[in-house]
Amino acid sequence: MVMAEGTAVLRQNRPGAKQYIQQNIRADCSNIDKILEPPEGQDEGVWNYEHLRQFCLELDGLAVKLQSECHPDTSHKTPKECPAIDYTRHTLDGAACFLNSSKYFPSRVSIKESSVAKLGSVCRRIYRIFSHAYFYHWQIFDDYENEIFLYHQFTKFVMKYNLMSKDNLIVPILEEVQNSGSGESEA
Amino acid sequence: MDEQAGPGVFFSNNHPAAGGAKGLGPLAEAAAAGDGAAAAGAARAQYSLPGILHFLQHEWARFEVERAQWEVERAELQAQIAFLQGERKGQENLKKDLVRRIKMLEYALKQERAKYHKLKYGTELNQGDMKPPSYDSDEGNETEVQPQQNSQLMWKQGRQLLRQYLQEVGYTDTILDVKSKRVRALLGFSSDVTDREDDKNQDSVINDSASVLDNFKFLESAAADFSDEDEDDDIDGREKSIIDTSTIVRKKVLPDSSEDRDTKEALKEFDFLVTSEEGDNDSRSAGDGTDWEKEDQCLIPEAWNVDQGVITKLKEQYKKERKGKKGVKRKTTEDLFQPLSYIKQSKQGYGRMKHQSTGPNRSKLQDMLANLRDVDELPSLQPSVGSPSRPSSSRLPEHEINRADEVEALTFPPSSGKSFIMGADEALESELGLGELAGLTVANEADSLTYDIANNKDALRKTWNPKFTLRSHFDGIRALAFHPTEPVLITASEDHTLKMWNLQKTAPAKKSTSLDVEPIYTFRAHKGPLLGHTDAVWGLAYSAAHQRLLSCSADGTLRLWNTTEVAPALSVFNDNQELGVPASVDLVSSDPSHMVASFSKGYTSIFNMETQQRILTLESNLDSTANSSCQINRVISHPTLPISITAHEDRHIKFYDNNTGKLIHSMVAHLEAVTSLAVDPNGLYLMSGSHDCSIRLWNLESKTCIQEFTFEESIHDVAFHPSKCYIASAGADALAKVFV
Numbered sequence: 001m002v003m004a005e006g007t008a009v010l011r012q013n014r015p016g017a018k019q020y021i022q023q024n025i026r027a028d029c030s031n032i033d034k035i036l037e038p039p040e041g042q043d044e045g046v047w048n049y050e051h052l053r054q055f056c057l058e059l060d061g062l063a064v065k066l067q068s069e070c071h072p073d074t075s076h077k078t079p080k081e082c083p084a085i086d087y088t089r090h091t092l093d094g095a096a097c098f099l100n101s102s103k104y105f106p107s108r109v110s111i112k113e114s115s116v117a118k119l120g121s122v123c124r125r126i127y128r129i130f131s132h133a134y135f136y137h138w139q140i141f142d143d144y145e146n147e148i149f150l151y152h153q154f155t156k157f158v159m160k161y162n163l164m165s166k167d168n169l170i171v172p173i174l175e176e177v178q179n180s181g182s183g184e185s186e187a
Numbered sequence: 188m189d190e191q192a193g194p195g196v197f198f199s200n201n202h203p204a205a206g207g208a209k210g211l212g213p214l215a216e217a218a219a220a221g222d223g224a225a226a227a228g229a230a231r232a233q234y235s236l237p238g239i240l241h242f243l244q245h246e247w248a249r250f251e252v253e254r255a256q257w258e259v260e261r262a263e264l265q266a267q268i269a270f271l272q273g274e275r276k277g278q279e280n281l282k283k284d285l286v287r288r289i290k291m292l293e294y295a296l297k298q299e300r301a302k303y304h305k306l307k308y309g310t311e312l313n314q315g316d317m318k319p320p321s322y323d324s325d326e327g328n329e330t331e332v333q334p335q336q337n338s339q340l341m342w343k344q345g346r347q348l349l350r351q352y353l354q355e356v357g358y359t360d361t362i363l364d365v366k367s368k369r370v371r372a373l374l375g376f377s378s379d380v381t382d383r384e385d386d387k388n389q390d391s392v393i394n395d396s397a398s399v400l401d402n403f404k405f406l407e408s409a410a411a412d413f414s415d416e417d418e419d420d421d422i423d424g425r426e427k428s429i430i431d432t433s434t435i436v437r438k439k440v441l442p443d444s445s446e447d448r449d450t451k452e453a454l455k456e457f458d459f460l461v462t463s464e465e466g467d468n469d470s471r472s473a474g475d476g477t478d479w480e481k482e483d484q485c486l487i488p489e490a491w492n493v494d495q496g497v498i499t500k501l502k503e504q505y506k507k508e509r510k511g512k513k514g515v516k517r518k519t520t521e522d523l524f525q526p527l528s529y530i531k532q533s534k535q536g537y538g539r540m541k542h543q544s545t546g547p548n549r550s551k552l553q554d555m556l557a558n559l560r561d562v563d564e565l566p567s568l569q570p571s572v573g574s575p576s577r578p579s580s581s582r583l584p585e586h587e588i589n590r591a592d593e594v595e596a597l598t599f600p601p602s603s604g605k606s607f608i609m610g611a612d613e614a615l616e617s618e619l620g621l622g623e624l625a626g627l628t629v630a631n632e633a634d635s636l637t638y639d640i641a642n643n644k645d646a647l648r649k650t651w652n653p654k655f656t657l658r659s660h661f662d663g664i665r666a667l668a669f670h671p672t673e674p675v676l677i678t679a680s681e682d683h684t685l686k687m688w689n690l691q692k693t694a695p696a697k698k699s700t701s702l703d704v705e706p707i708y709t710f711r712a713h714k715g716p717l718l719g720h721t722d723a724v725w726g727l728a729y730s731a732a733h734q735r736l737l738s739c740s741a742d743g744t745l746r747l748w749n750t751t752e753v754a755p756a757l758s759v760f761n762d763n764q765e766l767g768v769p770a771s772v773d774l775v776s777s778d779p780s781h782m783v784a785s786f787s788k789g790y791t792s793i794f795n796m797e798t799q800q801r802i803l804t805l806e807s808n809l810d811s812t813a814n815s816s817c818q819i820n821r822v823i824s825h826p827t828l829p830i831s832i833t834a835h836e837d838r839h840i841k842f843y844d845n846n847t848g849k850l851i852h853s854m855v856a857h858l859e860a861v862t863s864l865a866v867d868p869n870g871l872y873l874m875s876g877s878h879d880c881s882i883r884l885w886n887l888e889s890k891t892c893i894q895e896f897t898f899e900e901s902i903h904d905v906a907f908h909p910s911k912c913y914i915a916s917a918g919a920d921a922l923a924k925v926f927v
Contacts, residue, residue: 018662057661057682064683086237100658100921 016108017042017050025054029148032156045111048119048161049099052126055157056095058150059129063088065140066133084132091125098122123154123163130154134171268373275369282366296349300342650894651884651914655925657688663900664917669908671731676906676915678923690913690925726771728782735796737782739769745784747796758799760784771821775845777829783845785819785833793831793845805831805843805850820862825887827870834861840875840885852890856883859901865914867907874914876902882916898924 017038024035038047067085098104099122104115130151133141145151151171158164662682669676674690728737729750735757736748745760767788775781775793781802785791791805821834829845840861842852857877865874866887873885878901884894900920907914915925 053661060683083236083240086240096659096661100660102656102658 017046018053018108021050021054025148029153032149032153035153036157036160043110044161045113045116046109048116048157048163049105049108049111051157052095052119052122053099055126055150055154056092056099058148059092059126061148062129062133062140062144062150063092065144066137069137069140084136088129088132091129095122095126120163123158124168126154127158127164127168131171271369271373275366275373278365278369293349296346304342651896651926653896653924654913654927655688655690657686657923657925658921659686660684660921660923663903663919663921664923665903667904667906667915667917667923669906669911669913669915671909672911674908674911674913676913676923676925678917680921682921688923725769726773728772728774730774730779733779735774737772737774737796739772739784741768743768745769745772745782745794758796760794760799770819773822773824773831775824775829775831776826777824777845781845783822783824783831785822787818789819789835791819791822791831791833791843793848803848805833805848820860821864823864823866825866825870826868832864832866832873834864834875836860838877840864840873842890854890856885856892857881862902863904865905865907867914868909872907874905874907876905876916878902880918896924896926898922 020039021035024031028034036051038044063085066088098118104118105111130141133144134151141151155169155171158169159166657676657678660678660680660682661684662680664678664680666679667676668679676688676690677685678688679685723741724738725741726739729735730737734750736750737745738748739745747757747759749757767786767790769784770787772782772784775783780795780797781793782796783791783793783805793802793805794800795802818836819833820836823832824830824845825832830851831843831845833841833843834856835841838855838857838859838861839853840856841850841854843849844851856875857879858881859877859879861875861877863876866872867874871887872893873887874882875885876882880899880901881895881897882902882905883892883896885891886893896916898916898918898920900918900922902916902918904917905914912927913925915923917923
């Protein structure tokens with residue numbers, strides 16, 4: 001992995017991976033390819049890790065919006081959906097603990113192989129948050145997506161780095177759809 | 188994970204897999220089924236599924252915690268058992284050795300007498316058995332000297348006397364006592380202090396016993412050479428560290444003045460040897476001495492030359508042995524009663540040790556250590572029966588921090604009256620709350636006076652040590668606040684979350700000194716209830732006594748709120764005309780109707796909140812050319828004195844008098860802009876954090892820096908705990924560190 005020099009430099013005065021990602025997002029959050037493209041010499045594990053952190057961060061915003069709507073006493077089709085908000089919260093908490101834990105990620109400039117494998121499971125859980133929001137709180141999902149294109153980013157991200165299998169992506173939004181027409185769905 | 192199932196189903200199916208291994212799959216489904224059945228009942232409506240889940244999760248977590256605790260206890264008890272067994276074995280070995288030594292001494296004495304007699308009288312002295320003593324006899328046999336038929340009266344008497352003294356010294360008795368005590372300890376009976384009846388005047392010794400601890404630090408370096416020479420081979424599980432601490436316990440180096448009766452008597456015994464043989468010194472030759480040596484197999488390395496030097500050396504050795512033995516006994520009682528005092532006293536005793544160590548020469552050390560190492564102990568500093576707490580600074584391997592305490596989900600209601608106020612991002616509701624929480628204050632003046640003496644002493648302590656690193660935020664932490672009384676910290680971060688941390692329950696860490704603390708609760712809501720500000724809120728100040736909250740915002744206003752109602756602000760101070768944007772605000776501790784605010788343009792002013800007038804502007808050294816560097820990042824009010832302290836972008840910290848507005852003191856505090864300030868509740872120390880990645884502790888009287896910490900990223904906030912001994916720093920690297 002030719003990351004030693006790259007990350008060493010990144011550590012010093014140049015912005016780290018996190019700053020780079022955030023910069024790109026702020027610049028244009030719909031330009032997903034740019035956001036997902038790692039800079040030269042960037043270690044892929046670190047890149048994935050930092051992206052996941054950013055996703056969790058932004059998903060908090062979605063969770064906040066959801067929690068106003070997703071209450072136990074609002075009418076859902078089946079009671080089994082009520083834990084969704086708790087699931088969301090637990091997942092985000094768990095992801096925060098995991099991604100921040102010094103046991104799995106002792107350093108932010110190099111990621112252990114064993115921890116990289118676990119990134120996939122974190123992605124799967126996060127994906128469920130998206131899918132629940134899409135299927136049950138479509139309006140919120142749509143608004144949020146139009147603002148920051150988070151779902152598009154996330155889907156392309158997991159596809160690009162093979163963190164999840166295609167079969168798991170049940171939300172019927174085509175990855176090729178770039179612009180904010182996230183309402184399209186194919187039956 | 189079958190995600191091919193429909194969306195409506197997958198949550199319950201995937202609960203087992205998700206949620207961080209909570210293992211609630213079957214329970215969730217059962218609960219869901221139960222809830223579905225009772226969905227119609229209004230009376231059951233309160234049993235919400237999330238509530239059930241929460242409860243179950245709490246119970247489960249609690250069970251896990253208890254189970255972990257039991258495991259820990261069991262491991263501890265097992266360790267205790269092993270330790271005691273080892274001790275017992277060691278005791279037996281020690282006893283064996285001592286007995287062996289006695290036999291050797293006797294044998295040597297016999298030989299000597301035989302030689303002497305032969306030389307003097309030309310005949311063989313019939314002493315009965317002259318064979319070297321067998322080494323594997325037990326305690327009953329050491330005095331198998333038979334009465335001599337043909338000896339002179341003096342010899343006979345001498346022998347008897349020797350034997351008598353040895354018995355009086357009571358080696359065997361003592362060892363028996365020790366053994367019985369050990370067994371009792373193993374069985375859990377508390378050993379009685381009165382068992383030490385054959386420890387004469389040991390009181391002074393008790394005080395010194397702990398000094399032994401550090402005697403052995405010295406000795407262990409000597410012992411390092413001897414470990415190969417150890418002749419004992421049936422010690423199990425002996426480790427270097429164990430030996431070190433064990434020898435610490437075992438040995439007691441008394442000050443030379445306090446010899447006890449036993450020692451004196453025994454040593455007097457040797458005097459007669461000297462006097463009786465003085466006259467014969469010239470008839471002995473060195474050759475005999477060397478010849479003697481070969482036969483002599485006792486541990487005394489020198490020959491049994493009857494000359495004064497050897498006698499004294501032997502005396503000393505005997506003394507040491509006595510003390511060593513006494514140390515054995517000491518151990519059993521103190522071991523049970525004062526396990527922890529050793530550590531504390533060891534530090535003081537170390538100095539005393541140094542001058543005593545010059546006494547014994549190397550061979551003596553050899554002997555003593557060889558003897559003592561035979562005893563196999565684990566660290567004596569095990570917990571006495573039933574004392575569950577031990578200082579976390581314990582050095583011993585057994586007591587590595589192994590508390591499997593996990594964080595219990597505290598429900599810490601944010602609405603409790605005397606707790607905290609969160610800073611709220613005041614972006615308009617239609618916007619996404621991408622702003623940052625920049626200000627967070629907890630101030631409970633009513634409680635700040637509960638500062639007891641213990642804390643005072645700790646506050647006067649010179650150094651703070653890092654204790655926890657709180658990692659859970661995704662982005663830099665902007666603000667910190669401690670709970671007024673509980674050991675709870677809240678951190679606010681650029682990732683739009685607040686996290687609450689319980690500083691007492693910590694997850695076990697590997698070996699690092701900083702422990703990870705899991706956040707108890709993550710607050711995610713960011714739509715603040717305070718309506719009124721139209722832009723980011725930079726700072727807050729809360730007064731519990733008056734139920735008032737002050738906020739300053741990027742929209743240029745300072746607002747005063749009544750915390751009992753969320754209605755519009757009580758008063759607004761609109762100051763963006765002349766003073767710029769208020770960056771920080773604080774209530775003046777010495778005058779409850781005043782507040783002090785600092786502005787981005789470099790001014791600091793005191794306002795009267797009731798008249799809504801600006802009272803005075805604190806003197807500031809501004810000229811038009813230096814505007815950009817004058818931004819004031821933080822202002823705080825001293826808790827007891829009428830002083831305001833400001834942190835500047837130009838690296839300075841300035842102190843102002845509230846009454847006159849004059850600058851009292853100004854100092855360059857950091858290498859870069861100073862971002863945050865905190866004063867300890869006593870008003871003795873100031874802590875400042877800066878973009879230069881360091882925080883510094885200052886003594887407020889002398890205005891000197893007493894400690895500095897350096898981190899990897901710049902520090903955004905620092906805080907003192909109002910009543911406990913914690914300080915915290917918040918960094919741009921999303922880590923909060925807590926120091927004690």
